[in-house]
Amino acid sequence: MKKRKKNKNKNKKKSASLSGIHSSVNAFNVHSKVTDLFKQIEKMDKLTENFEERIQDIEVHVNLLTRLLTTLCIEKFGMRVGVLKRLIKRIEKEVIRDSQILHLEALYKLPLSSEKKGPNPSPPSKNDPWEEIS
Secondary structure, three states, X not given: OHHHHHHHHHHHHHHHHHHHHHHHHHHHXXXXXXXXXXXXXXXXXXXXXXXXXXXXXXXHHHHHHHHHHHHHHHHHOOOOHHHHHHHHHHHHHHHHHHHHHHHHHHHHOOOOHXXXXXXXXXXXXXXXXXXXXO
């Protein structure tokens, strides 16, 4: 019986030393992957900061262009403020419609309707079904 116990102890020692090697290799792999992930996170953080700065610049630019266009319409083209407001509301509704159509086309993966567009139809009627959707 003593011989059997010694053999078992030897097998345990061998397996323990092998598992120690495997665990150190696994730990090294995990550590290297974690450091790679941290590097990627730092890169993404820098990109996010750059995008936020660009978005702010674009917002300022759009605001300036809006003011310029409004000034041109009122002062140079002689539009009344009420007419300009109605025009803006109509454009907003058309943009909402177009975005909804693009969204539905993306969902169903249909070809873009811009290729099929002809002349613009007459202004929408008062009983427009799109009003209820948007």
